[in-house]
Amino acid sequence: MDTVMSRVAEEKTFDGWGLTLAARYWPGEGMPVVALHGWLDNANSFAPLAQHVSNPVLAMDFVGHGLSAHRPDGAATHFLDHVRDVLALLDGAGLEKCILLGHSMGAGIASLFAATFPERVEKLVLVEGIGPMSGEPGESPQQLRRSIDETLALAGKQKPCYQAFDDAVTARTRGFGGLSEACSALLCERGLVQTEQGWTWRSDARLRIASASRMTESQVEAFLRAIKAPTLLVVGEQGMGGNGMFDHRTHWIASLQVVRLPGRHHLHMESPQPVANSINKFIA
Numbered sequence: 001m002d003t004v005m006s007r008v009a010e011e012k013t014f015d016g017w018g019l020t021l022a023a024r025y026w027p028g029e030g031m032p033v034v035a036l037h038g039w040l041d042n043a044n045s046f047a048p049l050a051q052h053v054s055n056p057v058l059a060m061d062f063v064g065h066g067l068s069a070h071r072p073d074g075a076a077t078h079f080l081d082h083v084r085d086v087l088a089l090l091d092g093a094g095l096e097k098c099i100l101l102g103h104s105m106g107a108g109i110a111s112l113f114a115a116t117f118p119e120r121v122e123k124l125v126l127v128e129g130i131g132p133m134s135g136e137p138g139e140s141p142q143q144l145r146r147s148i149d150e151t152l153a154l155a156g157k158q159k160p161c162y163q164a165f166d167d168a169v170t171a172r173t174r175g176f177g178g179l180s181e182a183c184s185a186l187l188c189e190r191g192l193v194q195t196e197q198g199w200t201w202r203s204d205a206r207l208r209i210a211s212a213s214r215m216t217e218s219q220v221e222a223f224l225r226a227i228k229a230p231t232l233l234v235v236g237e238q239g240m241g242g243n244g245m246f247d248h249r250t251h252w253i254a255s256l257q258v259v260r261l262p263g264r265h266h267l268h269m270e271s272p273q274p275v276a277n278s279i280n281k282f283i284a
Contacts, residue, residue: 007051011067012058014092016085021060022067023089028056031122031283034090034098035059036082036106038129038266040175040203042066042190045103048183049268052276055099055283060089062106064204066190076151077206079132082109083116090120099283100229101125103268104240108132115226123283124231127268127275128239130246130253131224135214147212154205161198168192168199177239177265186269224252231256232282234275236263257282 009024024043033055037045043059043066050057061068062082071077086109090098100121102110107129114121135143162168165188172184172191179187193202215223231253235241237260250256259278261267268275 009047009050012093014060014089016063016068016088016092019063019069019071019085021063021069021085021089021092023058023060025059026050026057028054030055032056032058032093032095032098033101033125033283034086034093034095036086036100036102036110037062037065038104038106040065040191040207041103041187044186044190045266045269046101047186048270048272049276049279052273053279058089058093058095058098060086061190062109064207066202070204071206076212077204077209079109079211080112083112086110086113087117087120096120097122099123099125101127101279102129103127104129104265105132111227112223114229114231115223118226118228121229124227124229125279125282126231126233128235128241128265130233130249131220133211133214134217134220137216140213143210143214144212146210150209151206154209157205159200159205161195161200163198165192165199168201179264179266180270183266183269220249221252224249225254227253229255230282232278233258234268234278235260236265236267237261238263239265239267 007026009026012023012025014021035046035057043061046059063085064070097120100110107126108131111131114124169184169188172188173179173181191202192199261274263271
């Protein structure tokens, strides 16, 4: 992580359909950047990047992540619900328009939001993701069954518990895409809670349950083709985008620039300066 934290963030809360949405806000000048983190990450995902972007940055914790509330007990969690939570955040913050930034899962949600509410997005920045995951139509019955089975099995499972904070940090470095110790610690600061038994994750356990359904690739295409905002896609050469897995989708966004940079899946955390340089040039 190539930055020294000097730009101080403010804690914010907003109402999201009766649930508390937590966020971190770094003041600045220009149109606000609303930042959406990846799966099982939190608003601290954008703390390194915020040091190199002069615009205001408002990074939310998705429901079930970080300091935001969890869905009610017994309620199902759906990927698409995050889209309306982003709308609630913008309305609560009084933002008619924003520069929307998303990483990984957040990039998928940002893509859907920009397509659904094009009038609210001035520019769109996607890091290591373009649109949500898709599935084959013929797999839908098995997908639903898997989701329900995992929901039923959840009551018998316990979250991992660590005796020391550093043990949890080390475990987080082994998560999807790999992560440096410094960046892992940053996510753990907001993602852990201390109990009598030790340190455990704040995140809603239901986030690990398989989705009840997934869009087809044709549905994803329809959303990406509906995006009106100029769009920047930043991919890491050693990340998800480095192997070309997003390439076929890049043709579906009318105004798209693609930047490939050295780095892993969390390159916006581990190498924030080059990522910020690309973003600053794009939004200038």
